[in-house]
Amino acid sequence: MHFDSQYFIELFASGLTKGSIYALIALGYTMVYGIVGLINFAHGEIYMIGAFVFFLASSLLTVLGLPMWAMICIATAASIFWAGGYGYTVEKIAYKPLRNAPRLSPLISAIGMSVFLQNYVMLGQTEKYLGFPEVIPEFDFLEPFASTFSSSDFVIWVTTVIVMLILTWIIKFTRTGKAMRATAQDRTMAELVGINVNQIISATFIIGSALAAVGGILISSHTGSIHYYIGFIAGIKAFTAAVLGGIGSIPGAVLGGLVLGMAESFATGYFSSAYEDVFAFSLLVLILIFRPAGLLGRAETEKV
Amino acid sequence: MSEPILQVQNLTMDFGGIRALNKLDITVHSGEIAALIGPNGAGKTTFFNCVTGIYKPTAGDVFLTPGKGEKPVSIKGLKPNIVTGKGLSRTFQNIRLFPKMTVLENVMIGRHCRTKTFILGAIFRPPRARREEREILLHSYRLLEKVGLAAFANDFAENLSYGAQRRLEIARALATEPHLLLLDEPAAGMNPQETEDLNALIREIAAEGLAVLLIEHDMKLVMSLSQRIFVVDYGSKIAEGTPKEIRSNPAVIKAYLGE
Amino acid sequence: MLRLRKYEEEEMITAKDIRRILLVSGWFMILTLPILGMRVDPLSDNILWRLKNVMWVGLGTVVLQSLPHLWHLYLYLQAGMIRLWHHLMGTPPHKIVEKTAHRDSLINRVITNPRQRAILCAVVLTLTIIYPQVVNEYQINIMIMAFLYIMLGLGLNIVVGMAGLLDLGFVAFYAVGAYTYALLNLHYGINFWMALPLGGIFAGIFGLLLGFPILRLRGDYLAIVTLGFGEIIRVILENWIELTHGVAGIVNIPGPTFFGLGLTPSQKILYLYYLMVLFVVITIFVVNRLQDSRLGRAWLALREDEIACQAMGIDKRRTKLAAFSLGAFWAGIAGVVFAAQNRSVYPVSFSFLESAMILSIVVLGGMGSIVGVILGALILILLPEYLRELSQYRMLFFGAILVLMMIFRPQGLISVVRRKYDIDSIKAEEKEGGA
Secondary structure (H helix, E strand, O other), X not given: OOOOHHHHHHXXXXXXXXXXXXXXXXXXXXXXXXXXXXXXXXXXXXXXXXXXXXXXXXXXXXHXXXXXXXXXXXXXXXXXHHHHHHHHHHHHHHHHHHOOOOOHHHHHHHHHHHHHHHHHHHHHOOOOOEEOXXXXXXXXXXXXXOOOOOHHHHHHHHHHHHHHHHXXXXXXXXXXXXXXXXXXXXXXXXXXXXXXXXXXXXXXXXXXXXXXXXXXXXXXXXXXXXXXXXXXXXXXXXXXHHHHHOOOOHHXXXXXXXXXXXXXXXXXXXXXXXXXXXXXXXXXXXXXXXXXXXXXXXXXXXXX | OOOEXXXXXXXXXXXXXXXXXXXXXXXXXXXXXXXXXXXXXXXXXXXXXXXXXXXXXXXXXXXXXXXXOOOOEEOOOOOHHHHHHOOEEEOOOOOOOOOOOEHHHHHHHHHHHHOOOOHHHHHHOOHHHHHHHHHHHHHHHHHHHXXXXXXXXXXXXXXXXXXXXXXXXXXXXXXXXXXXXXXXXXXXXXXXXXXXHHHHHHHHHHHOOXXXXXXXXXXXXXXXXXXXXXXEEOOEEEEEEOHHXXXXXXXXXXXXXXO | OHHHHHHHHOOOOOHHHHHHHHHHHHHHHHHHHHHHHEEEOOOOOOEEEOHHHHHXXXXXXXXXXXXXXXXXHHHHHHHHHHHHHHHHHOOOHHHOOOOOOOOOOHHHHHHHOHHHHHHHHHHHHHHHHHHHHHOOHHHHHHHHHHHHHHHHHHHHHHHHHHOOOOOOOOHHHHHHHHHHHHHHHHHHOOOHHHHHXXXXXXXXXXXXXXXXXXXXXXXXXXXXXXXXXXXXXXXXXXXOHHHHOHHHOEOOOOOOOEOOEOOOHHHHHHHHHHHHHHHHHHHHHHHHHHHOOHHHHHHHHHHHOHHHHHHOOOOHHHHHHHHHHHHHHHHHHHHHHHHHHHOOEOHHHXXXXXXXXXXXXXXXXXXXXXXXXXXHHHHHHHHHHHOHHHHHHHHHHHHHHHHHHHHHOOOOOOOOOXXXXXXXXXXXXXXXXXX
């Protein structure tokens, strides 16, 4: 069989792009799970809201006639602000009251929140697909690679790497980051040593939401469209990525995102594209059944 | 002495790098009341968990005699419900009742492994199923009478007092018709009167032919009840003998009081 | 006397409260500003401002937050009135005591009293039978849909409410039932009555197959895996065109036959209605029997404490599989009926949102409570139909209900009542048995 290396590289690039987006969203899932033991079902909706806010902000700013780079900066800041705001508020309303309830309660609440937010945006905006501005310019120095990957792909990779580095720096070197790690390990102890656990949990949600918002902006610009339902599918896939890498592990989320993105890209490239979603779901089901700890996670044992 | 009911040989349990149980050899005989004592963290509850199938032991073997005159079978690594079906039942250190079920229903759950009605029986209720249900009710109620909780039959289990909850757990365990009953700190949190009642109850149970192995910190109860005592410390058995022998055993005294 | 004093002594509202109310309202106005306050005109790319929406949000949040304070005011006034009354009547002080006896809710008291329950059932049944005679066809169809959801809700109730397994892919079994009928009818001409048990059995087998791999999973992982299953089924329905006709669906599915006689369209609807009543009654009967059986108790024990339940000899796997496949069987049967009522099946009817809706019914009504689930289905299905102007907000309400119920009333509208056994009759039986 003739091995088409060009096709392979294209799929690789496309996988890298998808994987980066999944990684950005998966980080939010994994951080929240690590710190409160909750699957934030509504996280996908935050990603979607981030994209929508960018879309609205950029439309508004275009009307005002600002230069492109200013518009992007302000719209991104707005997107992060609002996404963080929604993440923070969702936590306060739907999860905080249930911190001591049995495990299923916050999960059901999260599902409710997800459904609520989806329809909230649908009613507030529109149920149709909207055209998203392609804010990533074509870079000249990437011209030779144009047939393999686009500037959009490149920007996504670079942004993801930069964001990862910033996140790693926050987690490793700032007080907040240390407090987050402490709270994730042992919440009671963290409280006893004087960490304001509520603030740390809120911070975790906000950071996760900001990452998701960036992911939302990047991918919407890449595909050129947004819709109120994109959060659901992306959310499940990103959750798959987080579980694949080991839920609760930050490097795991990145690894899982990349692996999932690659796997999806090659599977749809070499097999069929219609069953793309099935692939991710099946992977999720298989991991949870056979290796719930994921690639980098540790298996938990319950104390009797 | 009568035939052995539980034979634990060389039992070893490792959790990662931590050795919780180290080559334990413990034998309990039919009709015997035995006790497992030791300082906190010695591995007593872990021992129960290994024997009942909640943990799979790293090494060693566990043999249970499922009935009078039958041959001992290995129950190592078997699922907890299978172990219970073979005649080994237990209570828990941190009481694990079914809080939102009534007292009577908690005991009725114990009858599950001795009864058979399944889906079709539940829906159509043929005479056999109705007979079985009646039997479950009667048997469970009598057990409640035995532990003195008959008056609370229709109350929610979570509403009982602490001592009453412990007795309920015993009744529930008895409902599975065990040959050997494992009690994990049954007297914890009980006042002297309740402990006395517990003492009498355990004697009554043993008199009916049941073997009992209890984990306890209440030394008075242990010395009064047990015919045989096993002492563990840091996962190893450091002594075994009658109450009199254990009381004066220097290794035991050292383990509890330090040098 | 003490209770009365409490309402009068506590501050009704402080400056801090007012500041908090304003801040929170302001925050929500900011949050909703982009989503509710702005829209992009698709043609001109201009911004359409809808700031009135944001204002409503502000007002709404102020009102919502004031409610506890208003309630406090109400109690205060009530206490004052009580005081006045007793003062006028000259009641001696020691007799003024508020009744705080704990009683089961009215509904629960009626249900557990056999005579009252029988009367209630008779009344409800009579109303149900008369209903189609007094309303128009459209309303009958709505009621049929409500009955369908009652069946689905009771089926899911077995899995979630009784056994405590959060199945988010329940709709997959619904789909199996519906497509079984559709396909068997299309290829082999199988009629409704033959398809009914087949749909249930296929769905039940599916439940067994799906149940096996998930037995070991813990609560939230179980939920996600079942969600994954449900979505896989939906995607397969949409894409395996040779089998399922994909998005185009399967049409011209006949309704249930009446002993082979021909019926006019309006008679058909009436027939279907009474058929549904029968099915619902059977479902209630079966679920009731299951709840009050050895198996039902095992489910409850499994839900309360899986480890203790195993230690007491219950085979966790068998018990979970029983719940899963029974729930699936019921969804399959409901699916066949759905296909017959709609005369067609499309993949879009079997999305995750559908599972979420059925879950809302069970959560709202009360997990494990039959009456609760019926009530939940009636409220969540009938209300949006009768409040047509609000029907676009339906899913919004479903989502909100899940959140609100979990926070304020996780046991649901009707909390489960455990069976209270008649001890005296037990003792009489004992004597009878010559024990």
